[in-house]
Amino acid sequence: MLAPVNKIIPFSNVDGPGNRTSIFFQGCPFNCQFCHNPETIHLCVGCGLCLDGCPVHALSRDPDGSIRWDHERCVQCDACIRTCPHTASPRVRWMTVEQVLEEVRRSAPYIAGITTSGGECTLYPDFLEALFAAVRPLGLTCLIDSNGSFDFAGRPSLLRDCAGVMLDVKAVGASWSRTLIGNDGAQVLANLDYLLSAGKLQEVRTLIFPGRDEENESAVRYVAPIIRDRCDYKIIRYRPFGVRAEYQRMLGDDVTAREEAERYAALARSLGASRAYVV
Ligand code: SF4
Ligand code: SF4
The missing domain is CATH 3.30.70.20 (Alpha-Beta Plaits)
Incomplete structure (x- = not known):
């Protein structure tokens, strides 16, 4: 079994709790306007x-x-x-599970676990399942970083050896979702409910765009009362770096001001998401 791997970062402290090896798979079913790694979207x-x-x-x-x-x-x-x-x-390297595992083993004494990311790693569920089953006996945790396109409820076995999913809820509302990520976002919201009920939601991330008050607020107002204190809620400031030029024209060149993002974190906390914070 092979999967396309864009890169493996042996030590990362921004892809989940603790020091982790991050594995970035190539390919993504979304086409987000603000994607910072658009070179990972297609094969x-x-x-x-x-x-x-x-x-x-x-x-x-x-x-x-x-x-x-x-x-x-x-x-x-x-x-x-x-x-x-x-x-x-x-x-891109087409790698076997054993080849990825070999790289994980080299980092194993220094990491808390692995995070599979992308692109969208859930395009390769068989590969992930086999990788997690091999990594867990090493005493490491396995996390999935996902855009929410995968039907997690339809394949519970993927989460058997996975400690949790870090889920992007980028947009709420079919119209803004279609503009921003290229589809209505219904699967993402279904995953939010399912992962919470399965006890596998590690964190939720929502991007805050400068001047998009209505869209920002509707996402935060949707997510916060659902997750409450059951997982972290990262309020992420939009940064235009790496975004494709044609989309920068629509989304603008401005970084979301910290004060603006802090307002949404405070709103989230007031709605029960006590673990909301700005990054
Ligand atoms: S699609 Fe063409 S330009 Fe793009 S990486 Fe492949 S060979 Fe290069
Ligand atoms: S152009 Fe050549 S040297 Fe530069 S990143 Fe691509 S493969 Fe590497």
Whole structure:
């Protein structure tokens, strides 16, 4: 069994509690306007447009037409990613569970667990299930970082060896959801309820956009009374860095002011989400 891995960060302290190894899978079923890693959305289609721009010739084409990336040569200049018109990356490794596990084992003495992220890691549920079953006996916890597109209720076995899900609730309301993430967001809200009832909701994150008072407030007013004190609620300030230029035009160049985000955190706490805080 193989899955496309964009990168593995051996030590991260921003992807869940404690020091964690973060595994970023390639591919995402959403197309969020504010995505900071748009190169993780699609798989490479092998068009070859990025090959000639690599300054160290780390990219080549295999006889079967696929793109080969030489990670020893790569200097991480990102020229290929800037060139790609398909929101993809040539810097993807198709890995087995054992290969990912090998990297986790190297970090194991220094970490509390692993976090699978993306892109959207739940595109590969068989892989995750096998990985979690292998990681848990090492005494490590497994967390899923998800955009909420996956039907968790339809596959409870995915959560058997998973300590919890960090869920993005980016938008509430079909119209704003369609604008922001490209669909009506109904599955995300269904997951919010299911993960809470299953005791597997690690945290919820809501992005606060500058000047979008109505949309920001409706998300916070929806989420806070549901989660109350049962999980963390991260109120995240919008930052335009890395966002695709065409979407920056709509969302603007401004970072959400801390005071504005703090107002929504206070609102969330007043509605019962006592563990709301700004990041
Ligand atoms: S990031 Fe690596 S593969 Fe991509 S262009 Fe730069 S050196 Fe080449
Ligand atoms: S990474 Fe993008 S530009 Fe490069 S070959 Fe793949 S699809 Fe084409």
